[in-house]
Amino acid sequence: MSSILESRSLTKKFGGLLAVNDFSLEVPEGSISCIIGPNGAGKTTFFNCVVGFYLPEEGEIIFNGKPIQGMPPYKITGLGISRTYQNIRLFSNMTAIENIIVGQHAHTKATMIDAVLHTPKNRKEEKESVTEAQRLLEFVGLSGEGDILARNLPYGAQRRLEIARALANKPKLLLLDEPTAGMNPYESAELTSFIKRLRDELGTTILLIEHDMRVVMKISEQITVLDYGSKIAEGNAKEIQSNPKVIEAYLGRGAASGLSLSRD
Amino acid sequence: MEFDFTRFAEQLINGLTVGSFYALIALGYTMVYGVLTMINFAHGEIFMMGAYIGLFSLNRMVDAGLYERSPITAIILTFLAGMAGAALTGVTIERLAYRPLRRAARLAPLISAIGISIFLQEFVRILPAMGEQVMGLRIAGNPIFPPGWQEAVIGVLEDFGGVQVKTYPGIFTTDGFYLGEVYVTYSRVIILVISMLTMVGLWLLVKFSRLGKAMRAVSEDKDVAALMGINVNRVISQTFLIGSALAGLAGVMQGMFYLQIRNTMGFVPGIKAFTAAVLGGIGNIPGAMLGGYTLGLAEVIGIQFLPAIYKDVVAFGLLVLILIFKPTGILGEALTEKKM
Amino acid sequence: MIDEANKLFSNLTRRFGRQTVMIVGILLVIGVLVLPVIEFQRQAFWVRVIGFTGLYIILGLGLNIVVGFAGLLDLGYVAFYAIGAYTYGLLASGQFGIHLSFWLVLPLAALLAALAGVLLGIPVLRMRGDYLAIVTLGFGEIIRILLNNLRGFTNGSQGVVGIDKPVIFGYVLDSGIHFYYMIFILVAVVAFFSNRLNHSRIGRAWIAIREDEDVAEMMGINTTLYKLLAFGSGALVGGLAGAIFSAWQGSIFPDNFNLFVSINVLSLIIIGGIGSIPGVIVGALALITLPDVLRQFSDYRLLLYGLLLVIMMIARPEGFIPSQRRKLELREEDPQPVTD
Numbered sequence: 001m002s003s004i005l006e007s008r009s010l011t012k013k014f015g016g017l018l019a020v021n022d023f024s025l026e027v028p029e030g031s032i033s034c035i036i037g038p039n040g041a042g043k044t045t046f047f048n049c050v051v052g053f054y055l056p057e058e059g060e061i062i063f064n065g066k067p068i069q070g071m072p073p074y075k076i077t078g079l080g081i082s083r084t085y086q087n088i089r090l091f092s093n094m095t096a097i098e099n100i101i102v103g104q105h106a107h108t109k110a111t112m113i114d115a116v117l118h119t120p121k122n123r124k125e126e127k128e129s130v131t132e133a134q135r136l137l138e139f140v141g142l143s144g145e146g147d148i149l150a151r152n153l154p155y156g157a158q159r160r161l162e163i164a165r166a167l168a169n170k171p172k173l174l175l176l177d178e179p180t181a182g183m184n185p186y187e188s189a190e191l192t193s194f195i196k197r198l199r200d201e202l203g204t205t206i207l208l209i210e211h212d213m214r215v216v217m218k219i220s221e222q223i224t225v226l227d228y229g230s231k232i233a234e235g236n237a238k239e240i241q242s243n244p245k246v247i248e249a250y251l252g253r254g255a256a257s258g259l260s261l262s263r264d
Numbered sequence: 265m266e267f268d269f270t271r272f273a274e275q276l277i278n279g280l281t282v283g284s285f286y287a288l289i290a291l292g293y294t295m296v297y298g299v300l301t302m303i304n305f306a307h308g309e310i311f312m313m314g315a316y317i318g319l320f321s322l323n324r325m326v327d328a329g330l331y332e333r334s335p336i337t338a339i340i341l342t343f344l345a346g347m348a349g350a351a352l353t354g355v356t357i358e359r360l361a362y363r364p365l366r367r368a369a370r371l372a373p374l375i376s377a378i379g380i381s382i383f384l385q386e387f388v389r390i391l392p393a394m395g396e397q398v399m400g401l402r403i404a405g406n407p408i409f410p411p412g413w414q415e416a417v418i419g420v421l422e423d424f425g426g427v428q429v430k431t432y433p434g435i436f437t438t439d440g441f442y443l444g445e446v447y448v449t450y451s452r453v454i455i456l457v458i459s460m461l462t463m464v465g466l467w468l469l470v471k472f473s474r475l476g477k478a479m480r481a482v483s484e485d486k487d488v489a490a491l492m493g494i495n496v497n498r499v500i501s502q503t504f505l506i507g508s509a510l511a512g513l514a515g516v517m518q519g520m521f522y523l524q525i526r527n528t529m530g531f532v533p534g535i536k537a538f539t540a541a542v543l544g545g546i547g548n549i550p551g552a553m554l555g556g557y558t559l560g561l562a563e564v565i566g567i568q569f570l571p572a573i574y575k576d577v578v579a580f581g582l583l584v585l586i587l588i589f590k591p592t593g594i595l596g597e598a599l600t601e602k603k604m
Numbered sequence: 605m606i607d608e609a610n611k612l613f614s615n616l617t618r619r620f621g622r623q624t625v626m627i628v629g630i631l632l633v634i635g636v637l638v639l640p641v642i643e644f645q646r647q648a649f650w651v652r653v654i655g656f657t658g659l660y661i662i663l664g665l666g667l668n669i670v671v672g673f674a675g676l677l678d679l680g681y682v683a684f685y686a687i688g689a690y691t692y693g694l695l696a697s698g699q700f701g702i703h704l705s706f707w708l709v710l711p712l713a714a715l716l717a718a719l720a721g722v723l724l725g726i727p728v729l730r731m732r733g734d735y736l737a738i739v740t741l742g743f744g745e746i747i748r749i750l751l752n753n754l755r756g757f758t759n760g761s762q763g764v765v766g767i768d769k770p771v772i773f774g775y776v777l778d779s780g781i782h783f784y785y786m787i788f789i790l791v792a793v794v795a796f797f798s799n800r801l802n803h804s805r806i807g808r809a810w811i812a813i814r815e816d817e818d819v820a821e822m823m824g825i826n827t828t829l830y831k832l833l834a835f836g837s838g839a840l841v842g843g844l845a846g847a848i849f850s851a852w853q854g855s856i857f858p859d860n861f862n863l864f865v866s867i868n869v870l871s872l873i874i875i876g877g878i879g880s881i882p883g884v885i886v887g888a889l890a891l892i893t894l895p896d897v898l899r900q901f902s903d904y905r906l907l908l909y910g911l912l913l914v915i916m917m918i919a920r921p922e923g924f925i926p927s928q929r930r931k932l933e934l935r936e937e938d939p940q941p942v943t944d
Contacts (some may be wrong), residue, residue, distance in 0.1 A: 051822060077824040091815040094808070097933045101805075102812045106803050106824030114832065115804030116797045122804070129805075130932050137933065147932025169824060303734045363919045371677065372917045373795055374734060378867055379913025386907040393903055531863075535745070538738055573753050580742035587739055588727045 004029040004173055004205050012042070012049055019045040020056070021229035024148045027173070027222070029033065032199055032206045034216050036240075038249060042088060043209045046226070047175050050216055052076040064172065078106040082166035083175035086209075096161050097146035100133040103168030114187035119145035133168065140164040140194075142235040153190075154189050158193075167202070173261070176208040180215055188212055192219055219242070225249065269294040273446040281452050283461035283560020289537030289554040291466065292354075292507030298547040299503045300366070305359060305377035307511060308534020309384035313353045314512025315525040316388055317347030319432055320424045326433065339435065342518050349510025353384070354504040363497070370494040381530075388425040388527040395421035398436070428519040430527045432519040453523050462513060463553050466506065468547055479503055483547065532576065539583040545593030554594060625880055651780035653896045655852065659788035660892045663869045664876070665794045666841025670868065671856025672879035673807055673925065674834035674837050675814025680724070680744030681867050684839035686751060686861035687720050693764035693856045694757075702729025706770030718836040724837035741904055744866055752860035763857035770851055774833050783852040788897040790848065791916035795842055799881050801837075803930055805885040810834055811879075829857050868892070871909075877923030886924045 003026040012264045013019040020042040032104040035043050047053040051060055052073040061069045066078050080220045082103075091099050108129060114122035135147050137146045137150055145153065153161060159179065165172055179186035179195065199206050199246060216223060217237040224232040225240060227249040272334040289311055289602040296304045304310075322342040325331045331338040359551060361380050365372045400407070440449035447561070470476035478499045490496050514533075519525045536559060544555025566578035586593065616625045645865060667681045674942045691713035696705045728739050751758045756893045758764065769778040770786075775782070809830050811822035821827045850856050876887025891912075916923075 053818065055824075072826075073818075074824050074826045077822055083822060085819070089816055089819045090639045091812050093815060093817070093929075094811055095929045095932065098808060098929060101932075102808050102820070102823050102825075105805065105809060105812075110805040112801070112837070115801055118800060125805075134933055144934070147931040149929070165823075209715050253902045361914045361918075365921075368917070368921055369876070370734070371874065372921045374677070374737065374879070375871065376914045378918040379910045379917070380907055382867075383910030383914070386904075386910060390903055390907060454658065524716070535738070535742065539742075542735070542738075571753075575751070577746050577749055580746050583742055584727060584739055587731055587735055591731070591735070 002029055005063060005207065006060075006062040006183070006199045007050075008062065009063065010046070010049060010056050012045055012054055012056045015064060018229045020049065022180050023059070023226070023229065023231055025224055025231070025234075027205060027207050030199070030203060031221045032195065032208070032219050033222040033224070034220035035209050035224050035226060036211070036216055041226040043226055045229075046175055047083060047177055047209065051081060052127065055092050060249055064165055070233060070249070075108070080170065081170035081175065082169045082173075082180060083172035084159075084162045084177055088155075088240060090150065090158055090162055092151035092209065094150060095147050096142060096150055096153060096157075096167075097133045097137060099128070099161060099165045100136050100146075101129050103165035104129055104132065104171055110200075110240040127143040136164045136167055155182060159183070161189070163194075163198075167198075167204075171204060172195070173205045176206060176210075178209050178211060180210065180212050183216075183257040189214075195214065195219060205211055270445045272568075273407060273444075275341050275568070276561070276580045277446070277448060277452060279561040279564035280334075280557060281455050282563065283540075283557035284455050285514050285518065285556075286540040286559050287463065287519075287536045287553045287556025288510045289533055290556045291463070291549065292517060292521045292545055293446075293538050293541040294544070294549060294552040295479070295503050295507040298364070299374075299479055299500055301547075302370075302373045303364070303538065304362075304381040305534075306384060307507070307537070308530030309381050310350050310354050310530070311511040311515045311518075311533060312388070312525070312530035313384060314346040314350035314508075314515030315529065316425060316430070316515075317349030318342050318512070318516035319430055319519055319525065320515070321345035323423055331433075335435070339520075340452040342520075343513060346516035346584055347512040350515060351587065354508025354511075355501050358501060358504040361443065363486045378433050382604070385527045389427055391425040392418060392422040404589075417521065429524050430524050432525070434523065435464075435520055440445075444519040446510040447498070453492075455517055455521060458513070458517070461548075466510070467549060467553075469506075475499070475502055475533070483523070515566045536576075540587075542583060543593055544587055545595040548593065548595045551593055551595035558594070610671070615919065618795060629883065630701065630885055633666075637755055648780055649785050653893060654789055655780065655784050656896070657886045657888050657893045658791050659849055660869065660872060661885055662787070662799050662845040662889045663865075664872050664888055665791075665798050665847070665881065666838045667869050668838075668873050668879065668881070669798065669801070669810070669841070670834050670838035670882055672873055673802065673810040673814065674786050674831060675855035676831060676834060678740045678835075678838070679863075679870065680704050680742070680747075681838070681842055681869055682861045682863065682865040683724075683744045683747040684717040684721055684842030684859075685846040685849070686747055686866060687839075688843030689850035689856050690751065690758060690764070690846075691716050691843070692847040692850045693767050696851075697764055698766050699759060703768055706847075706851055710844065713847035714840045714843040717846065718840035721835040721837075721839025721842075724839075725832045726911070729831055734810075741866070744861075744863060746749055747883070748858050748863075751861065758858070761858055763854040763855055764850075764909075767850055767854050767856070769854070777851075783848065786848060787852075790844065794844075795881055795885075802881065804877075806830070806833070819923070821929065853943045871913055875912070875923055877927055879926040879927035880925050883923050883925040886915040890924070898908075 002062050005025070005027040006022055008023040010020055010023045011018065014242070023042070023046065029135060035046065037043055043055065048067070049056045051074070052068070055071055059069070060067050063076070063081065067077065075243075091102060094102070108125055110122045110125055132155060134146065137143050140163060142157060142160060142164065145157065150158065150161060163179070163216070176195070180191050183191065193207060195208070196219055198204055220237060223235060223237060223240045225243075225246050232245045232249055233243045237245070289307065291308070292307050293304060296302065296307070321329070322338065325341060329384055357380050361376045362373055395418050399417055399449050402408065409417075427499040436451040436454070437451075438449055440447055440452075454473075470479060478489070478494045481492065481494055482496055482499045486496050489499075518529070518533075537556065538557045540555035541552045542555070543558055544551025544553070559582065560583055563575050563578050569577050570578065614627070632776055644801050663681070666684075667678065670678045670681070687898075692706065694700060694798055695702050695709050695712075696706065697703075724740070728736055731739060742915055752761055754760070769776050771777070773785070809820065809825045810825060811828060812825060817827055824851045849860075872887035872891045874887070875890055876885070877883030891909070895909065901908070907932060
């Protein structure tokens, strides 16, 4: 399997703090991969580097064989990377379906002239946008709720809407930042199978940050562990679970040998 | 053009004087921005109120003969009255027009502040006319207020506000001394000394008092500060009180040294002082002082090269440049995007 | 008869959306009800009042693109109005002895204003919220100061006088009623286009930027380009209004373009309901027409205006007619706007 995303010795600093330190990662195309690590390990910072929100000081990010670091976020999105946020960030005063239609921005072309004059081209595009958005609403189970303002949707629906909005960009790579945060076990199990379905039905490569180990172990084909910005382990669920470094990072120095359970 | 050192030095002192006004007003912007992340658009009008209330009190003391007997006491009382009046105005505005909007969208407090700014300017302007109308009210053809009252009330209101420019009595003369070849008036020295002493006092207060600590806590995070047992509303009120009192001080000084005051006098110094606050790094108290003096000097240097009418253009131009190249200001720490 | 009217109405709403139909309806009702009165009585007063309201509606619709759709707080909008006005004033008067046709200069004025909008937009792109407000305010003031002081070019505070009246097929449009119609038509055109933009790919991109700029960029929106597009479009509309103002009045002065125009336009948008096109119309009626009609309270006009801003922000911050999004998923016979 070839890799769709590759990070080569990526380093991102904030002042003196090494948020991401010499981090290398390969995400196989069509896989569900996961990045785990304690709070503040640099996972979201890595996401922000990939989508172009942060400019890394060193290293390279290769997407689909092309280096993308230094490109503005809107161009990177146009190449086929979408993301969701840890704390849901929808356009709250737009309707659900409009959120999805905005997500299609990179694939639509109407100019100001088209919009003002309602050219046939524009009308066709609008119609297709709405149809496609309706399809996505159905796909995430929000049929019939498209005309509700995003901020008035219940929490779980907002999570799914955010994924639908990300999918509207027809991404080759989908970055999910703690998709099950704030969900009860039932909801999170449901979302887990939904993520699996995403990959199986759409063939989208998925890279997620997740804290819920049940979710991580259940769906990830590749798990990467970050601690203090550096990669400390990589492998499948089984390998990670038995890796002493990982246990140490999560439970504290000495925990692996059963001496202490606290991390200070 | 030959470089004229004496003229340049005079301009420098001029710049420092003007800078003192900017700095005093800028402190109010910066302190309010610090605790509320809002621009108190009406701050220039608080400065104006200080000047009017100061003049009104000074006139009372002249009437009562206190000014004749002890001019120093009268002047100090004028300052205190102007500061107290401005402080009261500021605290009232916060309570009535800003506090209800604390959780509202960002635009709401700004619009509310614009409303207050217009209201105060107009209030001062039409107060006498309003008084006349109220005093002239009749029930069934009979005046409600006895004629003696009418005259007294209208007289007082006319003494306070009105359409025309008001003039402070000339307290300070052009007396001064030579510093080398440069003539420095005593009045300028007084402005500089009063402003600087006040600012040092404020800096010490914020740095070392409980209130200063509470202010810093509130500006970091209101909710957490409240959890720590800080009375957030009181801290915000006190911030308005101090910031407004400083603007009131500047207002009275403006009246005493430039003599003429009017209801629209707050606008330009208000904008300039805001520029100064941004220049120094908004939310940063020493920054506001530094920014005030920098702006004052930049203006006098600017008009060495440009016609004097472009003084305001210099200030606005500087503001735009600063915001483009160093939006955090001279002393400002990196603002998070949320704060911007 | 009533059945047919109903059918026509539902056909129209399906075709254009309810908001557009309502806007056009409101405009027609005002025009039809008020016009006969004017025609009958030939009262210059009404032509003037409604004409000015119309101009402010146009300005409001233009600024609404910048503030309401894209969320960029612009307090210097008057600058574009001034650029439009002076473009026509200088190119069609005795000032330079140039007398170009109104119909040629109108698009030119719009383009120049749009260009100025984009040029102002470039340096302030990275600024947010209050900072943007103050810098744009400074920009508006700089333009006014320049108009006042570039005497050789703009004739300074004496203004540009004797501006040509537009001529159409040899017929000179020189009475108030001609401009009344011209403004009326432009209001309808701008409202119509603005409504189309609002519900297009462009409008949605603007609103996305307003809601969350970072996420908008992550949707593939080139936020820099779209912000400049918003500044440019808004300024273009301001330029159009300015050119008409200048042709209508026949003379223009720098003081026609003071900060208060910007504040008026911003306030009417916010009072009406930010981002809402019918809101702009209601806001203009409340803030421009009403004060003009209530002449007997003219003393208190601004005082009440200031108070109204504060009270509105506290009592109804979303405005009289809050903006609504159109239903797209389930289009019924009569598409309803989304309600909370």
